[in-house]
Amino acid sequence: MAIAAACAAATTADAQGTRADELRATRARLDRLTARWRVADSVLKAFDDSVGRSRAALDTVRAGNLRILVSKALRAEVEASARRRAGPLDTLLGTATARLTRHWIVVRQRNDSTLDTAVVAYVAKPGKAYPEGREIDVIWGPVADTLYGRGFRTAAMHLVWSDADNPVSRWLNAELNPDTTTAVAWTTVRLTLASDQTTAGHKCWNGDIDACKVMLRLVPLTDAPTQFFDSAGRRQHVERNTGLSDEPHRTNCLRGDDKACRALMAFEQWSVIPPNLLSGTVAQLAVRMGGSTALDRLIATQESPARALAITAGVPIDSVLRVWVRNARERRLPSEDMSAGIAAGSLMWILVCGVLAMRSSRWR
Amino acid sequence: MSHAIETRNLRCRVAKSFEISDLSMHVPHRAVYGFLGPNGSGKTTTIRLLLGLMKPTGGSVVVLGMPMPERHAEVLARTGYVPERLHLYPSLTVGEAIRFHRQFYSTWDQAWANELMKQMQLEGDRRVGVLSKGESGKLMMLLALSQRPDLLVLDEPTDGLDPVVRRDILAALVEYVTDREATVLISSHLVHELERICDWVGLMDKGRLVAEMPMLEFKTGLKRLRVASAPDSLSGAPFTLLVRDRGNGSVEQWLVRGWAPAMQTYLESVGASLREVIDLDLEEGFVEMLRASRQRTG
Amino acid sequence: MFSAILWSQWKATRALVLVVTVLVFAAPLFSLQVAYTAFSPVQFVSSMQSFGALYSIMAAVAGLLVALSAWRLDHAGHHVYALALPLSRARYAAYRFTAGLVFLLPIAVGLLIGCLLVAISGLIPDGLHAYPIALTLRFTLAALVAYAVFFAISAATNKTAGMIIGVIASLFFAQYLLNVFAGNTYDILEPTVNFIFVRPGILSVFAGRWMLVDA
Numbered sequence: 001m002a003i004a005a006a007c008a009a010a011t012t013a014d015a016q017g018t019r020a021d022e023l024r025a026t027r028a029r030l031d032r033l034t035a036r037w038r039v040a041d042s043v044l045k046a047f048d049d050s051v052g053r054s055r056a057a058l059d060t061v062r063a064g065n066l067r068i069l070v071s072k073a074l075r076a077e078v079e080a081s082a083r084r085r086a087g088p089l090d091t092l093l094g095t096a097t098a099r100l101t102r103h104w105i106v107v108r109q110r111n112d113s114t115l116d117t118a119v120v121a122y123v124a125k126p127g128k129a130y131p132e133g134r135e136i137d138v139i140w141g142p143v144a145d146t147l148y149g150r151g152f153r154t155a156a157m158h159l160v161w162s163d164a165d166n167p168v169s170r171w172l173n174a175e176l177n178p179d180t181t182t183a184v185a186w187t188t189v190r191l192t193l194a195s196d197q198t199t200a201g202h203k204c205w206n207g208d209i210d211a212c213k214v215m216l217r218l219v220p221l222t223d224a225p226t227q228f229f230d231s232a233g234r235r236q237h238v239e240r241n242t243g244l245s246d247e248p249h250r251t252n253c254l255r256g257d258d259k260a261c262r263a264l265m266a267f268e269q270w271s272v273i274p275p276n277l278l279s280g281t282v283a284q285l286a287v288r289m290g291g292s293t294a295l296d297r298l299i300a301t302q303e304s305p306a307r308a309l310a311i312t313a314g315v316p317i318d319s320v321l322r323v324w325v326r327n328a329r330e331r332r333l334p335s336e337d338m339s340a341g342i343a344a345g346s347l348m349w350i351l352v353c354g355v356l357a358m359r360s361s362r363w364r
Numbered sequence: 365m366s367h368a369i370e371t372r373n374l375r376c377r378v379a380k381s382f383e384i385s386d387l388s389m390h391v392p393h394r395a396v397y398g399f400l401g402p403n404g405s406g407k408t409t410t411i412r413l414l415l416g417l418m419k420p421t422g423g424s425v426v427v428l429g430m431p432m433p434e435r436h437a438e439v440l441a442r443t444g445y446v447p448e449r450l451h452l453y454p455s456l457t458v459g460e461a462i463r464f465h466r467q468f469y470s471t472w473d474q475a476w477a478n479e480l481m482k483q484m485q486l487e488g489d490r491r492v493g494v495l496s497k498g499e500s501g502k503l504m505m506l507l508a509l510s511q512r513p514d515l516l517v518l519d520e521p522t523d524g525l526d527p528v529v530r531r532d533i534l535a536a537l538v539e540y541v542t543d544r545e546a547t548v549l550i551s552s553h554l555v556h557e558l559e560r561i562c563d564w565v566g567l568m569d570k571g572r573l574v575a576e577m578p579m580l581e582f583k584t585g586l587k588r589l590r591v592a593s594a595p596d597s598l599s600g601a602p603f604t605l606l607v608r609d610r611g612n613g614s615v616e617q618w619l620v621r622g623w624a625p626a627m628q629t630y631l632e633s634v635g636a637s638l639r640e641v642i643d644l645d646l647e648e649g650f651v652e653m654l655r656a657s658r659q660r661t662g
Numbered sequence: 663m664f665s666a667i668l669w670s671q672w673k674a675t676r677a678l679v680l681v682v683t684v685l686v687f688a689a690p691l692f693s694l695q696v697a698y699t700a701f702s703p704v705q706f707v708s709s710m711q712s713f714g715a716l717y718s719i720m721a722a723v724a725g726l727l728v729a730l731s732a733w734r735l736d737h738a739g740h741h742v743y744a745l746a747l748p749l750s751r752a753r754y755a756a757y758r759f760t761a762g763l764v765f766l767l768p769i770a771v772g773l774l775i776g777c778l779l780v781a782i783s784g785l786i787p788d789g790l791h792a793y794p795i796a797l798t799l800r801f802t803l804a805a806l807v808a809y810a811v812f813f814a815i816s817a818a819t820n821k822t823a824g825m826i827i828g829v830i831a832s833l834f835f836a837q838y839l840l841n842v843f844a845g846n847t848y849d850i851l852e853p854t855v856n857f858i859f860v861r862p863g864i865l866s867v868f869a870g871r872w873m874l875v876d877a
Contacts, residue, residue, distance in 0.1 A: 188704070191876075195703030195787055345862040346803040353810035354759050357817040358752040417745045441748035451742040453735045455674060467666040468747050 058106070064090060065100040066152060070107040078107050081148035089156050092178060094292035096160045096299060103159040105138075105152065164299040168308035171217065172279050178295050181284045186331040189281050193328055196274060197240070199233035204325065212321045217276050218306040224273045225265035234261040279305075285324050286313040367426075368393045368515055368547035369414060374423035378409055384571045387423070391549055391564070396541060398558035398579070399551035400650060401568030407551040408448055410568065411519050414549075415445060428515060439515075441469065444508030448519045450500045454493030458486050458503060462510075469511045477510035484532055498529035505533050509540050516540070518550040522557060534561065555647045559583070567653055574657040586649040587623040587641055591616050594636040602627050606656040615639060619652045663749060667757040672765065675731040679765050682724050683772035686801070689716060690776040690794075690874055694785060697875070703787040707876060714872035717773075721801045722868065724769050725808025732762040733816045755817055762809055770802040777874055790875050797874050804867045811864065 058069040061079045064086025070078045090097050138158065139151045161175045169176075193205040196215070203211035213219045214227045221227060229237060238244050238253045244264050252260035286309045287294045298312040310317040369391035377383040384406050391397045401407050412418040414425055416433030425432040427439045452461050462481075466472040481488070484502040495503065501521060508516060516537070522530040538561060541548055552558055558565070565582050567575040577585075592615045598605060607619035623641070631638050644652060693716075697709035736744045736758075744754055777794030786792055815823050833854060840848045859869045 191704050191707055191790075195790055197788070341861055342867050343799075343803060346807050346867045348862075349864045350806050350810040353807075353814040354756070357759055357810075357814040358755040360755065360814075360817045360819070360822070415746065417742065437748050437750050439748075440746060445746050447742055447746070449742075451739045451746065453670060453674075453743070454738065455735065456670065460670075460673075464666050464670055468663055468749065 058108070065097045066105065066156070067101060067103070068105045068107060068152075071109065074107060074109075077145070078148060081145050082152060085149055085152045089153065092153075093156060093160055094178075094295050096178075096295040097156070099160050099163050099296075099299075100156055103162070105155045105159075107148070107151070160295070160299065166299070166302050166308070168283070168298060168301065168303075168305045171305035172283055174280065176280065176283050176287070176295075176298070178284065178287050180288060181281050181327075183331060185281055185284075186327055189278055189324075189328040190331070192278060193325075197237070198228040198274060199230045200228045201274070205329070207322075207325055209318050209321045209325075212325060213306065213317075215274075215276075216279055216282060216321075218309075218317065221273070225262050228273050229265075231258045231261070234258060234265060237261075238264060281328075282309060282320065282324050283312075285327070286310075286320050289313040289315065289320065289323070367391055368395070368428060369397075369549060370426045371414070372424045374410075374413060374420050374425060376409065376413055376418060376420045376422075378406075382406070382571060384409055384413065384420075387571075387573050389566060389573055389576065391547060391566075394545045394547055395564045396548045396550065396562045397564040397566060398562030399549060399566050399568065400553070400555060400558065401551075402553055402654065405568045406571040407568050408519055409571075411517055411549070411551060415440065415443065415517060442471075442514040444511050444513035444516045446501075446504045446508050446516075446518045446521045448523065450492070450495075450504065452492050452500070452504070452507075455491065457489050457491050458495070459488030461492050461503065462488075462507065465507045466510070471512040473510055473512050476512075477506060480506045480509060480536060483536070498525050501525055501529065501533060505536060509536060512544065514546055516546055516548045516550075518548065520552055521550065522552070522554065530557070537561070555650050559646045567650065567657075569654050569657050572657075575653055581622070582649060583646055585622045586644050586652065587620055588644060588652070589618040589620055589623070589638060590640040590642070591618055591631065592637045592639055594631070595634050598634065600630075602630055607652065607659060619656060663753075664757045664760070667754075668761045668764065670735065671732055671758065671761040674735055675728060675762075675765050678727050678731055679768055682720075682727065683769050686720050686724070686769055687772040687776040689713070689720065690773070690780045690797075693874060694780045694783065698785055703790055706787055707790065707873075710873060710875045711871060713874070717797065717801055717872045717874075718804060718868045721804035722808045724766065725805045725810075726812045728762050728765050728805075729809045729812035729816055732758050732813060737816075758817075759810075759813055762813060763806060766802065766805050766809060769805065770798055773801050774798040780874060786875055792875050793873060797872060800867065800872060807865065807867055 057071075059072055059075045061068040061070055061075065061082055063079065063082035066082050066086055066089070068078060068082055138155045139147060141147045157175065157177060161169075164176075193201055193215075196202065196205070198215075200211040200214045204215045210219075214221070219227075225234060235253060235256070235258075238250060238261055244250060246264055249260045249264035253264055283298065287298060290297065290313045294312045294314070298308060301308045301311050303311060306317045309320055313320045367390045369389065371387055371389045374387040374389070375383065375385055382404075387410060389410070399407050399410070409418065413420050414427060414432065416436030416439070419433060428442055430439050432439060453464070456464060458481075462477060466474065466477070484506060486499060486503060486506065490499075492500065492503070505518075505521060508518075518537070521537075522533055525533070534557070537548065537550075540546060541561075550558065550562065559579070563579050565575075565577060565579050566573055575582075594616055603623050604621040605618060606621055607617075609617040609619075611617060625641075628638050693710060693713040696713075697706045700706040700709050745751075747754065774794060777792065777797055780786070781792035781794050815826060818826075833851065837849070837851045840850065857863055858865050860866060
């Protein structure tokens, strides 16, 4: 009984000791976190204090959803410029423009000795988008309306996108420009797809939507050598890439052993597949298709990239990709071929110059 | 058509300090008209105005009955022109220049061109740009004559050429004129050369036509007179008094035009006494006419 | 008459046409040689695009040289011979103009042959295509436009040519003065350039991408 009591006491003591250890460890961790929080909070307060001081030193301009802090000397022209740009920004960003009211844009002189002016965007809170801090230098240069125009537009896009912290923003891995995809961008898509050396790339170019999903990483990549290539494609890839030199897999692969090709490519899986440079154009297209609230939906949704794009566009993802492939095939920079208009204009000018030469005053 | 070339009050300002003014010129058909004048008198400019190479600022030009420069293409089709300086393309050979030139003239006579080539000793494969002054002068004359033109306009065609070449060119010209009865306008400051071939003469000085008359009248009608006791005024004189040089004594020297021996009675009728009549050769007459003109215009 | 003018102008221009033809023939082959070292089709196309400016410059230079050559014989003699010929002035200028247009064709053919050799070389990456006809057409039109412009300027009197150069120089000088006294607020050069290079501007054929190989 004594032994049992001693054991029970020892067990209780042990249990109490373990709990105490756990408590001490937890308390220590809490202390560490509290200390870190205090440091972060003081930095935040200092920052907010500086923003507050800036606000006190600078004039505030409100135009649409833009909130701008500007030095008194520049106030009039900045206000005029902001009022002109507010409407077009609303059109560009749609309902996402409302997010701008949580942020500030600052227009200030870069330093006292020059005439250079800087436009700076302050994000509301640091996040995944801008982990390095809250202040983003947007643009600087001599005072001019064009500087403000570019500055407000770029700052607005930075600030709107700073709210995005979701699977689709990680899939994009870059800030999205919601503007219409340029002819240069479509040409890049066209070139990339047309010249892609993977089987998935060829199939996507020919309209296979599932292959496009692989190209765009809209499906999980569980087996890249199989998802990107067929057996003939795998052999050609190994043949082209002398870096895949592991023997005897290489020799057997080149002889036609597909298992050897798969094994060889599996070693270098992530070097096998091409980089995903095309996601931006798909996202831009989805935003265009989805109307004025599309960008907001894209930023807010927590769905997978494929589902997010469908929600953004308001149509199934397959439809988005079909339009995307069609645009890539059809849209080109306008002046690659000789257009009838340019040809006709040139012939007209040739005729005009000929007539002018015949009527030269030297002859009359 | 009364004249091959006719101008009325022709005007053209060439430079700030030089202009062709009120030029009224008449070149009769089938005449060989010598266009005389010192360097810089406006002969070349006048020729360019006649052929439509320059546009006048006033007046009118009619060549072969057609107004210029409106109908210059038709006129030039019937006109052979030899300019003062070589105007042909220097990179062509003599043969190529002939082949090029003949394609513009339906009246081209290739047989005669070949004959002239032999006569003037021109080699067909020599480049025009390397020809001497004499050879290029002969080539230009060959081209002009081979067109078989109705009008030949020659601007100082023998200037700077040696006597042998001058002779060749003038011989070809005379032969053509005799054969074809063409009209010729030939400009020069070499008076003696024109004396032999021209039957009309026009004298140009400082942009004006000073005198225009048949060559015979120019050669015989100009005289220098030594006259004594002449009155100040000579009304009703049957001759044209161009210059009156009173000198220091009582004997005056006169330059007159249109003199005839019978006019001595007029002098006697006004109380003057004719001491001497001096004949002038063409060159002296040319110089005296210029002097008279300059004295009149001041 | 036209054959006489054509032949005389050919004599003055043929050496130049030969040299330019050889150069434009070699340009596509040279561009292929440079682009072939690219490590991807996109790089290949970029490399080809960088030669686009070369084609437009060659077209302008070809037009300029043939135009100057057209009047060279007459300029040397102060146009006395031309003015003394029995044909109307307009007709003479028209013959000269047409003769020069003809001489640009061998140059265009040289380019076409060079481009076709590139197209059939088998060295173009998969997924890309050669456009020899389109490039040659654009080059030909550009050379013809350049020729026509310089021919007209060359046919004008010295006074007119001086006025044109004066206008261009004045534009640059005016922009310089505006920059000095009014900052960068006013830009008169950009609208002028747009007027010339954007359709239907006179040099619009020179603008844009000149691509022998593209997607």
